Amino acid sequence: MNSLIKLLKTNARLTNAELAVMLGxxxxxxxxxxxxxxxxxxxxxxxxxxxxxxxxxNSVYAFxxxxxxxxxxxxxxxxxxxxxxxxxxxxVKLMSGAYDISVAVTGGNIRDVSQFVSQKLAAIDAVQSTAxxxxxxxxxxxxxxxxxxxxxxxxxxxx
Numbered sequence: 001m002n003s004l005i006k007l008l009k010t011n012a013r014l015t016n017a018e019l020a021v022m023l024g025x026x027x028x029x030x031x032x033x034x035x036x037x038x039x040x041x042x043x044x045x046x047x048x049x050x051x052x053x054x055x056x057x058n059s060v061y062a063f064x065x066x067x068x069x070x071x072x073x074x075x076x077x078x079x080x081x082x083x084x085x086x087x088x089x090x091x092v093k094l095m096s097g098a099y100d101i102s103v104a105v106t107g108g109n110i111r112d113v114s115q116f117v118s119q120k121l122a123a124i125d126a127v128q129s130t131a132x133x134x135x136x137x138x139x140x141x142x143x144x145x146x147x148x149x150x151x152x153x154x155x156x157x158x159x
Contacts, residue, residue: 004033005042009143012046049144052106053137061090061106061135062113064121065099067128076100079126088116099131110134 003023007014016027016034023030037043052059071078076094083103084092090104103121107113117132138146 001033001037049141051146058109059106060110060113063133064103064105064117065131066101066103066121068100069126069128071126079124082124083121086120
């Protein structure tokens with residue numbers, strides 16, 4: 001299963017036939033393995049890795065660090081679930097270290113993200129402080145090189 005997961009993480013568009021050849025299994029076995037991973041909650045979904053700057057040069061991506069007061073009954077879960085409901089939120093993670101929750105967001109511009117932080121996140125009672133870090137350029141995302149120069153794999157021939 002680990003080999004299957006690794007292949008799907010690299011390219012989730014591989015067909016069951018292609019995966020079967022790579023793994024030395026039948027298409028049926030691969031289909032059953034994928035179905036089991038989905039049913040067990042290991043595979044949560046499939047998505048494309050997009051170079052957002054190629055679509056909209058004004059859009060911004062930011063990481064926001066939150067220090068929060070854990071809730072008496074639910075700890076950080078209730079706060080994290082509340083934050084997860086906002087459309088502009090890409091990910092929410094509980095962290096160790098200097099802050100408690102990491103939030104990744106996208107916005108049409110810096111002002112959109114700033115307003116989201118000040119009007120939505122900072123307004124949550126449990127939030128003690130925020131620190132926003134804007135992404136200036138992405139080089140690699142989920143193991144995929146985003147903004148690298150294409151290399152000529154033919155090599156150079158010299159006399």
